[in-house]
Amino acid sequence: MVQQPAVRASLPWVPAEDETQPEIRWRVTWQMFCANKGAVFGLLLLSVIILMGLLGPLVYPGDPFAIVAQPFLKPGGEAALGTDYIGRDILIGIVHGARPTMAIALSATLITAMVGLTVGALAGFFGGKVDSFLMGVTEFFQVLPSLIFAMVVVAVFTPSLSTVIVAIGVTSWTGIARLTRAEFLKLREREFVMGARAVGANDRTIIIKVILPNALPPLIIAITLQIGLCILLEAALSFLGLSDPDVLTWGMMIGQSRDFFFQAWWTVSFPGFVILLTVLSIALIGDGLNDAYNPKLRGR
Amino acid sequence: MPKYLLRRVVYGAALMFCVIVLNFFLIHAAPGDAVGAMVAESGGADPAVVAQLRASYGIDQPLHVQLFKYLGKMATGDFGQSFHYDAPVFGVIMQRLPSTLLLTISAMLIAVIVGTALGVIAALRPQGWRNHFVTLISLAGYATPVFWLGMMVLIVFADLFPLFPAYGLTSVPPPENAWAFAVDMAHHLALPVFTLSILFLASYSRISRASMLDVLGSDYIRTARAKGLLESVVVLKHALRNAALPIVTLAGLQLGHAFSGAVLVEVVFSLPGIGPLLYDSIIRHDYPIMLGILFGAAFTVVTANILTDLVYRILDPRIRLHEK
Numbered sequence: 001m002v003q004q005p006a007v008r009a010s011l012p013w014v015p016a017e018d019e020t021q022p023e024i025r026w027r028v029t030w031q032m033f034c035a036n037k038g039a040v041f042g043l044l045l046l047s048v049i050i051l052m053g054l055l056g057p058l059v060y061p062g063d064p065f066a067i068v069a070q071p072f073l074k075p076g077g078e079a080a081l082g083t084d085y086i087g088r089d090i091l092i093g094i095v096h097g098a099r100p101t102m103a104i105a106l107s108a109t110l111i112t113a114m115v116g117l118t119v120g121a122l123a124g125f126f127g128g129k130v131d132s133f134l135m136g137v138t139e140f141f142q143v144l145p146s147l148i149f150a151m152v153v154v155a156v157f158t159p160s161l162s163t164v165i166v167a168i169g170v171t172s173w174t175g176i177a178r179l180t181r182a183e184f185l186k187l188r189e190r191e192f193v194m195g196a197r198a199v200g201a202n203d204r205t206i207i208i209k210v211i212l213p214n215a216l217p218p219l220i221i222a223i224t225l226q227i228g229l230c231i232l233l234e235a236a237l238s239f240l241g242l243s244d245p246d247v248l249t250w251g252m253m254i255g256q257s258r259d260f261f262f263q264a265w266w267t268v269s270f271p272g273f274v275i276l277l278t279v280l281s282i283a284l285i286g287d288g289l290n291d292a293y294n295p296k297l298r299g300r
Numbered sequence: 301m302p303k304y305l306l307r308r309v310v311y312g313a314a315l316m317f318c319v320i321v322l323n324f325f326l327i328h329a330a331p332g333d334a335v336g337a338m339v340a341e342s343g344g345a346d347p348a349v350v351a352q353l354r355a356s357y358g359i360d361q362p363l364h365v366q367l368f369k370y371l372g373k374m375a376t377g378d379f380g381q382s383f384h385y386d387a388p389v390f391g392v393i394m395q396r397l398p399s400t401l402l403l404t405i406s407a408m409l410i411a412v413i414v415g416t417a418l419g420v421i422a423a424l425r426p427q428g429w430r431n432h433f434v435t436l437i438s439l440a441g442y443a444t445p446v447f448w449l450g451m452m453v454l455i456v457f458a459d460l461f462p463l464f465p466a467y468g469l470t471s472v473p474p475p476e477n478a479w480a481f482a483v484d485m486a487h488h489l490a491l492p493v494f495t496l497s498i499l500f501l502a503s504y505s506r507i508s509r510a511s512m513l514d515v516l517g518s519d520y521i522r523t524a525r526a527k528g529l530l531e532s533v534v535v536l537k538h539a540l541r542n543a544a545l546p547i548v549t550l551a552g553l554q555l556g557h558a559f560s561g562a563v564l565v566e567v568v569f570s571l572p573g574i575g576p577l578l579y580d581s582i583i584r585h586d587y588p589i590m591l592g593i594l595f596g597a598a599f600t601v602v603t604a605n606i607l608t609d610l611v612y613r614i615l616d617p618r619i620r621l622h623e624k
Contacts, residue, residue, distance in 0.1 A: 140318050145557065151563075236446075
């Protein structure tokens, strides 16, 4: 394995297996990341999309729900990307939809990360009965198809911003939990963990300060990719009309124009293309991080 | 083997029991109760009638009594009554199931075959353009919202070039001749199956590529080549057979994911399957149907996991030896 345990200055009992300073390792990782053309492209693309979400509403103000022109205007005329079936501007929608779409995906990812890390860390660290129980719970959640489960949860608790976020979070944490467990299983027998134990560190310190920092690299990659999956799941839910009716997201724009896409291809094509670009940029970044952390696996 | 199988089945049954309990609590978490939803559906009713209905459904009893009754009903295969169709949930779902299974299984078969082929091609020339092409396809497959892909496919192949029908499973009325009927259905299913298979193609090509790269570097492949075997025999007989294991696992694990994709594809292509049924019952607050679909999906995934395990044991005798 290439991931080296980090040097923990605050924890004197952690032996320095890797003598390199953390700053230098980060620089090396960054250099390897930059050597990957796809990853750099992904990072640039994502920066543009994030900038659009942050600055766009200032540059291109307006209410995305407002009717501003004739319905079904073709792109390139009065409205740059055309208008939908009641005359709302598609470009305003895309620009203003960026923030809510990203915020929902990030909040849901935060839930998946917290639940997944906790369950996986406890299962992998304690093993035995705790492990069997927590893995049983994980398997239970894996058996339920995430979109169908999320649809039912949102429908039962009425669609709103918080129900959508919780539904996505609750239905998609299992992958991160399994990965965290595997990393903890691998690391808990290592010398630096035994060293910490010998010095008298309690379980809590060992889990949070000794093992977790060393397990982080693959987990960060998984969490990055999870953001993309959350964007797709949110898009699917709001496409089906299962989202907060007062919050405009890209998926909702597609869902609302669903009955008219033969008449007006632009009403669904552009918002969907932006979703594709966003998730693609996240996937490229995830791939780049993976290559940078596991140079041996490069090209796999 | 039978002892192992028994253990898996018991474990699967325990998981399904948990799904039923989850369903029960979901019903009770819903604002209002089943009777409220029914009354709303029929446009209001007299309070006395509502109270009588509540008693007849047992909703006025304590929660744990209701849970036991619910479990007893589920055990006898009674999944409840749909509010909208006023028919048993089991029958309504079964009516829609064949269409969904046909779509999902066809898409998965195509994805497994094409994905494995792409993965093998990429693994044979890890430095060439083919490898980049496969990486590109798997990234695009991961990043594309499947419902949007369905719409784009429809715009191009049903509207711009009207080669395929835009909705439905068959023509109306369907052709009477069996052969013509099959051709008609294949014609209708071509675009949905294509759309859904792209969703899985990505992961199959990726995993079969990684698995083939692994196997092709092993000693027995060198031995096979040293014996002077044809390259095609080495690749197809020696390497692919061993590389197939992770592909089988993935196929089993992806079934839940496949259902989620099928729901969206069916809604986009207006196919008479589980997807539109779920969508409609959500709009109508028809909770028994929603929960029945969630149960059915979980049941299928559990069954598929057990079957995957069995196939894996047939393909890899080492696992059987380990247990002795």
